[in-house]
Amino acid sequence: MTSKREQVLDAIVALIAAAVPEAKVERNLAKPERVPPGGLVIIRDGDPGEPEATLSPLTYIFSHRIPIEVAVHQGIGPREQALDAILGRIGIEIAANRTLWGLCDFIEAEAPAAADVESSGALPGRWADVVLIATYATPDPLN
Template sequence: MAAKREAVIAAVETLLQTAVPLASVGRDEVKPDEIDPAGTFVVFDGDPGEPEIDLSPLRYTWTHRIPVSVGARGGDPRGLMVTLLEAVGDAIQADRQLGGLVEWLDAEAPSPDPLEAPGTEVHRWTDLIIVATYATTSPLG
């Protein structure tokens, strides 16, 4: 049932691209040296954790923590970061079920890295965890 887990991660990628259409969205990549002027998201597979198991009918409920690195650069990376995170929060609130794919979608508070200044341009990365709760009929998630 790995297909459900993969579908959820792909739907999170789509949600981010829809929330900030001009930003770049990647998957399981090293944080790039160049951050897109509109922002950069890197989605990782994360850990679905241990499922809650219901026996009748058989159902495995996963609380999948999906890490997302969010990058902002430019003259006001803090301001851009706020804008990016607000857009993601609005997109999550608008579709808590990812079109029916999950039972609930939420995000944990972001943990920002310190401002960095490689060369002359200041940039910032923030780690965000998107939490997707969904059920499968397979222990393989």
């Protein structure tokens, strides 16, 4: 059986892919050389952190910090607006599914940190780092 951690990460990939179907959504992709026209979203495994534990029954409660990287390049409109549109749609999906189909007690996103990305010979891009915090419980920290 797949661990709770993997189930949560797979569900986040599915949630974000549904939010931005025109973007390429990948998990743990190395930094790309170019950004596809619809944008790029990379979900990293992140750090589940040190769990809290309850003893009866033994349950580990994680606040798993999952980094999400979103990239766009200048296309038809300004890159700031394109990045904001993708982040906004991801936020709407998170707000509509706070329990991640029952896998989590709660998920929430921290505010994004954005920066410009420039490569010689390529359209200018914009990049944002977002941290998604998934709080979930499991009887075994490895499963």
